Amino acid sequence: MxxxxxxxxxxxxxxxxxxxxxxxxxxxxxxxxxxxxxxxxQPASPAQDYLNRxxxxxxxxxxxVSVALFIAAVWTYRCGPKLSVFYLRQxxxx
Numbered sequence: 001m002x003x004x005x006x007x008x009x010x011x012x013x014x015x016x017x018x019x020x021x022x023x024x025x026x027x028x029x030x031x032x033x034x035x036x037x038x039x040x041x042q043p044a045s046p047a048q049d050y051l052n053r054x055x056x057x058x059x060x061x062x063x064x065v066s067v068a069l070f071i072a073a074v075w076t077y078r079c080g081p082k083l084s085v086f087y088l089r090q091x092x093x094x
Contacts, residue, residue: 007087011079018073025066032059 032055039052076083 003088004084007084008079010087011076011083015073015077018069018076022066022069022073025062025069028062029059032062 035055036052036059039048039055042048
């Protein structure tokens, strides 16, 4: 097995890990949506306003992290020359 094939296998394994990590982050979104809908239905008080904003920040950060992880997974799956240099600290010829 050549170094290029080993780098490709490692790259795809890491990409799969990143995809599952992204989906794991998306698993928290339904609970956050439920919390937001609960506090949005409450009469406005400082505590409810704080919790509503807190859950909005949490859901937005979960979505941003999930999208970033998915983009990283796609980039890792392609296994370009920069990534192979990163994995092996040397250039792999095509």
